[in-house]
Amino acid sequence: MGRTRIWTGLTSLFSFFLVVVIIGMNCMMSYSGTINSALGIATSKVVNGKDADAGDTEYFKSEYGELNAENLQKLIADTYKQSVTEEEEGAVLLKNDNNALPLTADETSVTLFGHAVAQPLYKAASAGSKGYKGEHNIDLYSAFANAGFQINDALYDAYAGSATTRGTGAYDFVSGTSSIWSMGEEDISFYTEDLRASWSDNYNDVAIVMLAREGGEGMELAQQTPDEGISQLALTQKEKDLLQMIKDSKKFDKTIVLLNSGWAMEMEWLDKYDIDACLWIGAPGQRGFEGVANILKGEANPSGRLTDTYAVNSMSAPALVNGSFNNQAWTNLDEVLAASTVEEGDLSYYNVQAEGIYIGYKYYETRYEDVVLGQGNAASKPGSSTGQVWNYADEVRYPFGYGLSYTTFEQTLDSVEVGEDTITVTATVTNTGNKAGKSVVEVYAQTPYGAYEKENLVEKSSIQLLDFGKTGMLEPGASETLTFECDKYLLASYDYVKEKGYILSEGDYYISIGEHAHDALNHILAAKGAVGMTDIDGTAADGDAGKAYRFHESFDNTKYKLSAYTGIEVTNQFDDCDINYWVDGAVTYLSRNDWEATYPTPVQVAANAEMIELLNGFYYEKPEDAPSIDAYIQGDNQQIPLVAMYGLDYDDPQWETYLNQYTIEELASLTADNFGTAEVASTGKPAVIAGDGPDGPGGTFNKDKYGDDRNDTCFPCELILASTFNKDLMLRRGELMGEEAMYLGMAQVWMPGANLHRTPFSGRNFEYYSEDAIMTYLCTIPEVVGIESKGVHAGPKHLVGNDQENNREGISCFFTEQAFREGALRGFEGALAKAGAQTVMQGFNRLGLVWCSVSEALTTDITVNEWGFVGQQETDAVAKGTGYKADYLTALSIGTDTFCLDFAGASSRAIAGAIKEQNDGYLLGKLREATHDYLYTVANSSVMNGYSTDSKVVSVTPWWQPAMYTAIGVFAILSLLSLFMLIQTERKNIIKTEKED
C-alpha cells in the first residue's frame, strides 16, 4: 500500500507542475512581445540573397557611423554630456540674495539636509528610461563629492540608514493602497544631539537643503495631504522644522535650498529661515546632479526660466475648481451606472473646464492687467486667495518665464517688422555683469479684446508667448542680437460662436520682450500709457514702453479660414464637448469681461439618456452599403517585401498591391501593439520594437552586438528641457534619443509628452513641458524634428486633453472649442503638423462624452483633415481589454490604427472576428487603412536598415518557447508515468488482496 501513496502523491505533484507550465505557457504566449522585449530577443532576422547586389541599405545613417560597440560608447558619452548641459541650462535660480551663489572656492565644507539627499527624485514613476537605477547613475552625493565638496557623512549616513521613505507610488501590502503616501521628510526628533554636533564645528560653510515633491503616472498630487491637510506643494511642518533648526543653529554661513520637484511649489516661505539662495532643479535624471554641482560651484551659470507660474497659493488656479481632485460625478450617478454597460470608473466623472483659456499665466497676468486698467471687475473677491480684493502680488510668487543668473543682462527690442504671415523681431542682449552667461529672450504678444470679442465670447489673454531664444555664452560686456521669425498664426483667436473659425481681431496688437511674462506685460501697459503697474513683489513698476511695439490689424476672418497644412476649411468640430450643448446653461465660462460674475464654480449636472448612451460607447454598426469582404484581394502573395515600400508616397498604388498579400488575420495581427508588433514573414514585415519616453526610449543595449548592456540614458525630466528655453538643446535631445533608438532597434518612440500643466497638481507635470500651450508647441517642434531625423518616429502623447491623472481613465472633459484649439491641441499641432511626427498616442480621457480614440472629430477631422497627419494613431494602453477601451471596432472605423499594450491580441481577435462573421468589407477596408498607416511608418523607419528587396524576413523562435514546451512534455510524461504506476500498483494490490482472501 505504501507504493500506492507514493504514486498518488507523485501524480498529484507532477499534475500540479503540468498545470503550472501549461497555463503559464498560455499566459507567456499572450505576453510574448513583452517577454521578448524584456529578454532582448528579436523574433525575426534578415537573410540577404547571396547573388543579389543589395546596394546601400542604410536608409537612415547614424551620425556616429556604423552601429558598433565603439560608436555606442561615443553616443553614450554624448548623452551624458547633454544631460549635464540640460540641467545646467534648465535649472532655475529663483533667489540669490547677496550673490550667495556661486559658492566661493573656500565654501566647500557642506552639510546636506533633507531626506531627499539620500532619496533623490531622478524621475517620477512613469515610462521611459530606467538608467537612473543602475551603476551608471550619479546621485547627489557622488556628484557633489566628485565636484570637490567635503560632505558631512554623519548626517548623510543617518539619512541613508533611516526608515523614512518618500511615497513612491509602489503598492503597499500593509496599507492596501497603491501608494505609501509620505512626504518622506524626517521628524525633527531625528536630529539627535550627536547629529547636531556633526555640523557644529565642521561642515558648516554651507547648509544645502534639498526638498522633494513626487507624483507620477496615475498619481495626482494631493490638494489636502492626509497628515496635515495642506497642499502637497506647500511646505510641510517637518520641512519648516528642519529649516528653523538650521536657522537657529547659527552655524552656517549660507543656506541654499534645492527644489527637487517636477511640480511648481508654493514658495512664500522662502523669505523666512534666512535662506540665501534657492535653485529649482526639477528631476535631473541619471546625470543631472553633476550639472547641479557645477551651478553651485560656479562652473556653470544658471540660465533656466520657469515654464509654469509659481502661485502663492497653488489652489488659486481657476482650473482647480472642477479639475484634478475636484472632478464631479454625475448627479444621477446611480441612474448612469444602472444603465452602464462599461465599468463604473469609466464613466462616472467629468471635468467642466470652466476656466476656458485662462490656464497658468494667462489667468494671473490677464486678471492683473484688468486690475491695473480697472476693467472687468478684476479686483473682485472671487478667486482671491486672501478673501480680499484680488491682488497680483498676493497670488503670484514667480511668474512664467522667471529666472535669475549669476550675471546681469540688458535686453533691447531693436525692431519689429509685421509681414503678411510672420512678424520679425530682433532683440539685442548685452551682458552687463561680471560673469559669462547665457540669456533667454522671451517674445510676447497681446492681441485686442474689444466689443466683438466680448459679444462673441472670444477670450484673450493679456499676454501670450510668441517665441523664445537663447544667446550663446556671452562674456562680460559682450552682446548678441537674436532674430525671431514669429508665426502670425499664433496671434489668431478661434471664434467658436460666430465665425466658427480663426479670426484676427481688429485693434492694436503689441509685441514685447521681457524678463518674464509679467515684465513683458508691464512694458505693454507702459506703451498703453497705463499707470499703477506693480512688480512681482508688489512694488510699483513703470514698465518700459521701449520694449513694446504696437501695430494695428483690421478684422480678418479669412486669413486662417483654411488650414495652412491641407487647405481644408477649419470649422467647429467639438460643439458637443461644451456641456451647455447637452444641458442648457450648465456652465458660464470664465471671461475677462466680468471676472466676478464668471469665476468658476463647481458644475453639477445629470446625464440624460442620450448622454448615457454615448458614455457606453460601442457605436460601430456595419453600414447598410458595406461591401463584401471579397471586394478586397486577400493573401495574394506577390513576394513583395515591406522594404520595397520604402520611400514610396503614402498614396502610391503599389501599397494596395502590397496590402493584398495579407490575409485578414495577418492584417488584424498588427492592430495589437505590444511595444512593437511581431513579424509577418510572408510579407517581409520584420518584428518591430517601440520605445516609450519621454526621458529616454526605455531599453537596454544588446551586449552581444555592442558590448554593453546598460540602459539607455535617463535624461533630465522634460520640464527641465523646456526650462532651458534652448531650442538647440531640444533638437539635440531629440537627435540623441533617436540615435539611442537606432541602437535599440526601435522604429518609434512614444514621446514627447505634450499635455498641459492644467493645474499644478497633475501627476505627470514633470514630463510635460509647460502650463502654456504655445510653449509646448514651440518645444515639441525641435524635439520631434530631432527624433524623426534619425528615421525613428516620434509619437507625442497623449492626444488630447489628458491633463490630469486623477480619474484619467474615462473622464469626460468639457470645454470650449477656443480653449481646446488654442490650448490642449496646440502642442500636438506643433508636433504633428509642423514637425512631422508620424505617430501619435491618444488619451485615456473623453472629449465630451466620447473616448479620444473613438472621436472622429479628433482622429479624422482635426488630425488628418486639418493637420495633414500621415501615420499611425494609437490608443493609450488598453491592456485590460475591458470597459470603454475595448471598443475596438468603433476605434478602427474612425481612424485609430493600433491598440497600445494589447498583450493578448484582443483587438486582433475582435476585429478579425467581426469582419468575417459579419462579412463586413467596410471594416476590412478600415483595417487595411490602419495597416497601411502603421506599415507606412515602419517602412520609412531606420529598422529597415539592412533590408533590401532581395532580403527575406525569417522568423526566429525565442529560446523560452521550446524551453517551456519541453517542460510541458517532461511533466506530461512524468504525470502519465506516475499515473500508470499508480494504476499498476493498485491492480497488483487488488490481486494481492483477492489472493489473500
Added chain:
Amino acid sequence: MKELLAKKTIGYYIVILAGILGLVSVIRFLLWAPNHGGMDGIIVVGLVLGLGIDILLIFKDNNYFVILATICYSVAVMQLLTNSVGSFVDVLQGINMFGDASQVGSIVSISVVILVCVLLSVLAGFFKRIKE
C-alpha cells in the same frame, strides 16, 4: 461518526483541512471577484470541483479523487495568477494602468490559500488516509 473517525489517519485530516481551505477560497474569491472585474468561470469551476471532491473524499477514499482535487485547485490558482499579471506589472511599475495594483493584496492572499489547498492535496496523496 466516532467509528468513522476511528479508521482515519493523518492523510484524511489533511483532506479535510484542504476542503476547509477550499471552502474559504471559494467564499473569498466570490466575495472579491465580482467587485473587481476578476470573475472567471474556470476559477469558480476549479474551486468548486476541488471542494466537492474533498467532500467526497471525506466519505469515500479514492486516490484518483486526490489527484483530481490537486488538478482542480492548481488550475484555479494558476488561472487567477495569470489573469492578474497586469496588476502585478502595475505594482512593479508603481502605476495603475494594466490591472489594479490596489487589488494585489487580495489576489495574493486568495492565491496563497488556494496554493495551500494544492500543497495539502499533494501531501494527502503521500499520507495514509485510512487505517489498513
